[in-house]
Amino acid sequence: MADMEEVVVEANCRPEETRATHPFRSSSNHYAQVIPITTSPPPTREEDGADWGGGELNPQDAWLPITESRNGNTISATFHLICSGIGIQALLLPLAFATLVMFPNLNSIAWVSFIGAITAVGYCTLIWALSIGKGRPSDISYNPPEMDSNMDRFGGIMNSIGIIFITFRGHNVMLEIQGTLPSSSKHPSHKQMWRGVTVSYALIAMCLLPLAIAGFWAYGNKIPSSYGKILSSVSNFHGHKTSTFVLGLICIIIVINCLSTFQIYSMVVFDNLEFKYTSRKSKPCTRWLRMVFRFLFGGVAFFAAVALPFLPLLAPLIGGMTLPLAYAYPCFIWIAIKKPQPRSGKWCINMGLGCLGLVLSVVLVVAAIWNLTDKGLNANFFKP
Known part of the structure; x- marks a missing residue:
C-alpha cells in the first residue's frame, strides 16, 4: 500500500471516536482482528497546553488489555512484530492458555514477544543452514509436478501464491501493537512504530527469504505437498546425518515460538x-472475570x-476469504x-492495490474450492 507510514498515523489521528473490528483468520487458525485505536477528540483551545500523559486515552481504553499500558517503545514494537510475523502455521495450545492469566495487557508480554522473536529467527536459521550444510539428495528435481489438466496446474499456482500471501500475517495486529506505544501531540506514536516496522520486517525478510530459497x-519438488512439511523433509533426508539433539532442539524452539x-493473537x-x-x-x-475470559477462550481454542x-x-x-481484510480494505480505508x-x-496506487487484493481473493477462493473438490478432504x- 502506498505511503504505509501515513496509514499507521491514522490509528492515532482520527478526530472522531471510532471502533471497528475486522475478524481475520490466519493459516495458523488463530483469530486476529484489526482494531483502530480509539482516541479522544482533539483538545480544545484551553487544553492545548495540557500534557497528554502518554496518549490521553479514552477512559474505556484504559480498561482494555491492548491500550491499558502505553509504556511501549520501538524495541518492544519490533519484538511484537517479529514474533507475530514469523511462525510455523500450527495449532499448539495445550500450555498456552494456562499462562495467559498472568499478562494483563499486550505491553506486559513484550518479554514473551522477545522470546518468540529470538526463537523464530533461531529455528528459521537452523532449518535453512541444515538444508544447505547437509547437501541435496541425489535424485531431486526442480521441475513442477505433473498435472492431469490445466485447471489442476492453475489451482496449484494459485495455492502457492496464497501461501506466500498468508505467510506475511503479522501486520494484522499492527494497530494493536501501536496501541502499546505512548503518544502525544508533540511525539505521536507513529514515529516509533514506523521504526519498529522497518527493523522488524527487514529481519523477517532476512529469515523467510533464505528459508524459501x-x-x-x-x-x-520432494517437499511433501501436505501442510508445513519442510521439517519432515529435514528429518527424512538429513535425519541420519544430523544429531538427535539438533532435531529435538529445533522442535523445542518451534514449540516455544x-x-x-x-x-x-x-x-x-x-x-x-x-x-x-x-x-x-x-x-x-x-481479575476473576478476566481469568474466566482467558481460560474459556484457551479451552475453546484447544478443543x-x-x-x-x-x-x-x-x-x-480461509486465507483467500479473509485476504481482503489485510490487502484490500486498508487501501480503501x-x-x-x-x-x-x-x-x-x-x-490510483491505493485503488489499484485494493482492487488487486479483491480480485486475488476471488481467484484464491475458486482455486482452493477446486482443489478440495478434486482431491477431497479427509x-x-x-x-x-
Whole structure:
C-alpha cells in the first residue's frame, strides 16, 4: 500500500471516536482482528497546553488489555512484530492458555514477544543452514509436478501464491501493537512504530527469504505437498546425518515460538471481550472475570485444535476469504480517511492495490474450492 507510514498515523489521528473490528483468520487458525485505536477528540483551545500523559486515552481504553499500558517503545514494537510475523502455521495450545492469566495487557508480554522473536529467527536459521550444510539428495528435481489438466496446474499456482500471501500475517495486529506505544501531540506514536516496522520486517525478510530459497534448492519438488512439511523433509533426508539433539532442539524452539505467538493473537480476542463487557457495565473487568475470559477462550481454542486437526488443509480457502481484510480494505480505508484528489498518484496506487487484493481473493477462493473438490478432504475428527 502506498505511503504505509501515513496509514499507521491514522490509528492515532482520527478526530472522531471510532471502533471497528475486522475478524481475520490466519493459516495458523488463530483469530486476529484489526482494531483502530480509539482516541479522544482533539483538545480544545484551553487544553492545548495540557500534557497528554502518554496518549490521553479514552477512559474505556484504559480498561482494555491492548491500550491499558502505553509504556511501549520501538524495541518492544519490533519484538511484537517479529514474533507475530514469523511462525510455523500450527495449532499448539495445550500450555498456552494456562499462562495467559498472568499478562494483563499486550505491553506486559513484550518479554514473551522477545522470546518468540529470538526463537523464530533461531529455528528459521537452523532449518535453512541444515538444508544447505547437509547437501541435496541425489535424485531431486526442480521441475513442477505433473498435472492431469490445466485447471489442476492453475489451482496449484494459485495455492502457492496464497501461501506466500498468508505467510506475511503479522501486520494484522499492527494497530494493536501501536496501541502499546505512548503518544502525544508533540511525539505521536507513529514515529516509533514506523521504526519498529522497518527493523522488524527487514529481519523477517532476512529469515523467510533464505528459508524459501535454501529449502527449494535442497529438496526441490520432494517437499511433501501436505501442510508445513519442510521439517519432515529435514528429518527424512538429513535425519541420519544430523544429531538427535539438533532435531529435538529445533522442535523445542518451534514449540516455544508457537506458545509466544499465541499470546499476541489471543490478546486481540481478549480486548474485544473486555470491550463488550466495559461497554455494558461502564467499569473495568475484575481479575476473576478476566481469568474466566482467558481460560474459556484457551479451552475453546484447544478443543478446536484437537477436534478439528484437518483445519490446516482449509488454510488456502480461509486465507483467500479473509485476504481482503489485510490487502484490500486498508487501501480503501486510507482513501476514505485521507481523501486524496481523485486520479492522483496516491489515489490510483491505493485503488489499484485494493482492487488487486479483491480480485486475488476471488481467484484464491475458486482455486482452493477446486482443489478440495478434486482431491477431497479427509475430515478426521479427533484424530490428529
